Amino acid sequence: MSNKLKAAIIGLGWAGCEHLKGYVENPQSEVFAVCDMDEDRARQIAKENNIPHVFTDHQKMLEQSEIDVISIGLPNFLHAPVTIDALNAGKHVLCEKPPARNSEEAIAMAEAAEKNDKTLMYALVLRFSADAQALRKMVDDGELGQIYFGRAGYVRRRGIPIGAGAWFVDKSRSGGGGLIDIGVHALDRCWWLMGSPKPISVLGATFSHFKHLVPKDVKYDVDDSAFAQIRFENGATLMLEATWALNLPGGGYTQIAGTLAGGKIDPLTIYKDDQDIIPEVEDVNGYRAEVDHFIDCVISGETPIASAEQGITLMKMLDAIYKSSDKMGEIRIN
Template sequence: MGVIGLGMGRGHARGYHSHPQADLVAICDMDVGRLQEVQSELDVPRIYTDAEKMFCAEELDGVSIAVPNKYHAPLTIAALKHGLHVLCEKPMAMTVKEAERMNAAATKASRSLMINFSFRFTEAAYALKQQVDAGVVGDIYFGRSVWHRRRGIPRFGGWFGIKELSGGGALIDLGVHRLDLALWLMGYPEPVTVTGSTYDRIAQPLAKKERKQFDVEDLACGLVKFANGATLILEAS
């Protein structure tokens, strides 16, 4: 396995390193200091600052991609073209068109593409899904899924708050986890209408005060109505 991006990707690397059925052989990041630090910690054989060079030089089975959201699609598609299975950090992409291109590349390459919606794999989520599938909770006709991050804005002043790199704020960072869980538990009903609002009234004054770039929302809310009559309310901040 290989890992590209050693911010969130450091957790991926540690997971592969500790798993008895995985062999972490290469890591890639533009920060040489970070590369050397992780290489030393996990005893990784080889390091790269160029993903394409890693794809060409290594005989990888799969790769984790954990870079700023802007680069999810191009790196995923490149990895798939090299015949690799891909675990990509959420959100999948910046746009629907990018996501469709990623899916098409995976289909063409006959390789697996998985997005890291990790909350599906918690014990609580797994137990609830079993109860839903067994019919214990009955027909789910209304859902409210919320994530209020009380620790503040992650890496304030970094790429999370720059729309060109992230694609959005709280909704694309936190809300996607809650939306994924809700749709999974509800059985993926067909959406009919979606309405929503976004705000930046807390982060913008703080960004100006601290002279940091921040051009995404710090609060998002939405209402989804489905063809089966169900309704979902989503909040992320």
């Protein structure tokens, strides 16, 4: 019998299928089962990839003792309950972003990982690009000095996702709109590049002006743009903008500034005095690198770089942006 880790994927939308490819390509893992409530889709994907077991009920799948690791590619409202079920069933979990709908759910997920002594990692894929990894290494090596400013944007001029059953635009199922969906990527990567400082306060504003872009019968009660400033215990600050729809040009950026140099990614560029330096980095597929890191951590027992604890802090920052917008004032984070 193979001694590879046996993986199973729950939720076979675009994200779940990227995880699947990662386990297929990693020499230390193989895909044992897939699960989706859409049985035809699950059977089709299993057939295409020679996967022996298909489920439509995640609880039934979790009863399979052969499964070591679970990937969760489900809508956001299912991240916490299904992750907790999987951890309680003795599986290690790689859960898609955002970690959950809010920090309370992320705390419960971290507690389940701790209680069961299992790895819980979040699929914060933008950390795994080659340029992000290289820039974070320069920060760790002190090449940029003390990082005191970051700015990140994930701006779509038009690009509101709906998802299976229109869950993306229903706050009760998604936890929020553009901020929690794509703002989470921009915020997470910039915060991580800054060395993951402890957030202490947030000023944010969110808006919902583009309901007319989704079909009339779809419930739409989420933000389609969000803007925030986060302050950290070490004195640093981060500016964020995240939009699914905005009457301005779209685009993305992640930039950090330190006392010795600054840096941005995509492409990686270092700004030192009046020089722009473009270091060479080998291109990697972030989705594969993310699964590889998860598998390595499960085997070694090391804590992943996108850990359960970091998921809590990330969700606290997002919660605070929503709260700050409601209150029209600054929110402190403990």
